[in-house]
Amino acid sequence: MASVQIKKVENKKELATFINFHYDLYKGNPYDVPNLFSDDMRVLSKDKNAAFEFCEAEYFIATRDNKVVGRVAAIINYKANKKWGRDDVRFGWIDFIDDLEVSSALLKAVENYGREKGMLNIVGPLGFTDMDPEGMLTHGFEELGTMATSYNYEYYPRHMEKLGGWEKDNDYVEYYLKVPDTVPEKYAKVAQVVQQRYNLRVKKLTKKDVFKGGYGKKLFALVNETFRDLYGYSELSERQIEEYVHMYFPLADLNLITVIEDGNRDNEPIGLGITIPSLSRALQKCRRGRLLPFGWWHVLRAIKFHKTESVDLLLIGVLPEYRAKGANALLFADLIPRYIKYGFKWGETHVEMETNENVQSQWGPLNPINHKRRRCYRKDIAQEDK
Numbered sequence: 001m002a003s004v005q006i007k008k009v010e011n012k013k014e015l016a017t018f019i020n021f022h023y024d025l026y027k028g029n030p031y032d033v034p035n036l037f038s039d040d041m042r043v044l045s046k047d048k049n050a051a052f053e054f055c056e057a058e059y060f061i062a063t064r065d066n067k068v069v070g071r072v073a074a075i076i077n078y079k080a081n082k083k084w085g086r087d088d089v090r091f092g093w094i095d096f097i098d099d100l101e102v103s104s105a106l107l108k109a110v111e112n113y114g115r116e117k118g119m120l121n122i123v124g125p126l127g128f129t130d131m132d133p134e135g136m137l138t139h140g141f142e143e144l145g146t147m148a149t150s151y152n153y154e155y156y157p158r159h160m161e162k163l164g165g166w167e168k169d170n171d172y173v174e175y176y177l178k179v180p181d182t183v184p185e186k187y188a189k190v191a192q193v194v195q196q197r198y199n200l201r202v203k204k205l206t207k208k209d210v211f212k213g214g215y216g217k218k219l220f221a222l223v224n225e226t227f228r229d230l231y232g233y234s235e236l237s238e239r240q241i242e243e244y245v246h247m248y249f250p251l252a253d254l255n256l257i258t259v260i261e262d263g264n265r266d267n268e269p270i271g272l273g274i275t276i277p278s279l280s281r282a283l284q285k286c287r288r289g290r291l292l293p294f295g296w297w298h299v300l301r302a303i304k305f306h307k308t309e310s311v312d313l314l315l316i317g318v319l320p321e322y323r324a325k326g327a328n329a330l331l332f333a334d335l336i337p338r339y340i341k342y343g344f345k346w347g348e349t350h351v352e353m354e355t356n357e358n359v360q361s362q363w364g365p366l367n368p369i370n371h372k373r374r375r376c377y378r379k380d381i382a383q384e385d386k
């Protein structure tokens with residue numbers, strides 16, 4: 001058998017090959033939710049992704065007998081490294097056939113890249129920022145993925161164990177939540193109390209609020225403040241915020257986005273819930289991640305006409321000083337009736353650190369089921385393997 005060759009991506013054509021490998025590897029898989037080709041091309045293009053203001057990256061393709069058998073991205077987020085006092089190179093967008101020689105060669109390429117840049121550790125899977133997929137699936141291989149996460153075959157974590165030198169750096173959990181027939185009593189009571197006691201109120205946005213009133217930028221600034229102390233987080237830059245506002249809000253159903261404001265602080269936003277109809281099935285119908293010729297229709301049906309039974313809870317966040325006050329109950333008291341009206345049967349949380357008990361406790365009245373787990377791995381690369 002021929003040996004594995006590692007090639008660095010040098011141009012747009014090779015970047016397209018890098019992206020397309022995922023569609024080939026997971027063709028026909030009922031659980032994988034592929035990214036749109038255009039989204040991956042934008043995120044991975046150094047002249048389009050605002051994260052390259054503070055990141056650098058290289059992409060590697062593994063081939064054998066001139067056939068692509070794996071891929072990986074090597075990323076250095078200098079802002080995160082400075083904030084957390086680390087010298088990490090990240091690996092992300094990793095996919096490979098079930099062959100230990102392939103996975104080993106890919107990760108070795110990231111190690112070598114990191115070592116050349118003076119990094120001391122390799123960690124991942126991670127993207128440029130927390131807005132990219134995080135963690136390698138270790139439990140829940142027969143659960144449908146979501147747009148915001150990545151799916152991988154069961155053999156991926158087995159490879160990490162066999163390769164040696166890798167240890168757990170962080171684990172994430174995700175929860176399945178059944179949409180109740182009515183707002184749970186606990187949410188309803190707490191919501192009423194916090195409104196009266198702390199002068200908090202629900203704000204529903206209009207397109208004018210988002211684009212002319214500055215609320216789009218305010219919400220992502222709130223994301224920065226809410227998630228700043230979470231594992232590996234690096235604050236979104238002004239350019240990134242501008243990018244995300246114009247990327248996500250034009251097609252967003254604002255009924256499914258709720259803001260909590262503090263009336264005692266000039267109606268300053270202190271909490272947010274950004275949720276969307278699940279696009280998982282729609283994206284699976286986009287042939288090789290393309291909206292044309294018919295993929296756009298399936299995505300539109302999910303976004304505009306709610307032709308899906310699931311809702312994705314992308315970002316649920318409340319400023320630290322308001323969490324103990326029960327401000328998040330206002331989010332659920334407002335959103336749950338909308339889920340019921342749209343006919344959603346269940347919801348899925350985004351990834352949460354397994355140690356973040358405060359976040360996990362908020363799902364209690366919805367009888368959460370931990371149906372997926374993910375892991376970020378770490379390895380010391382200060383000295384080259386012998």
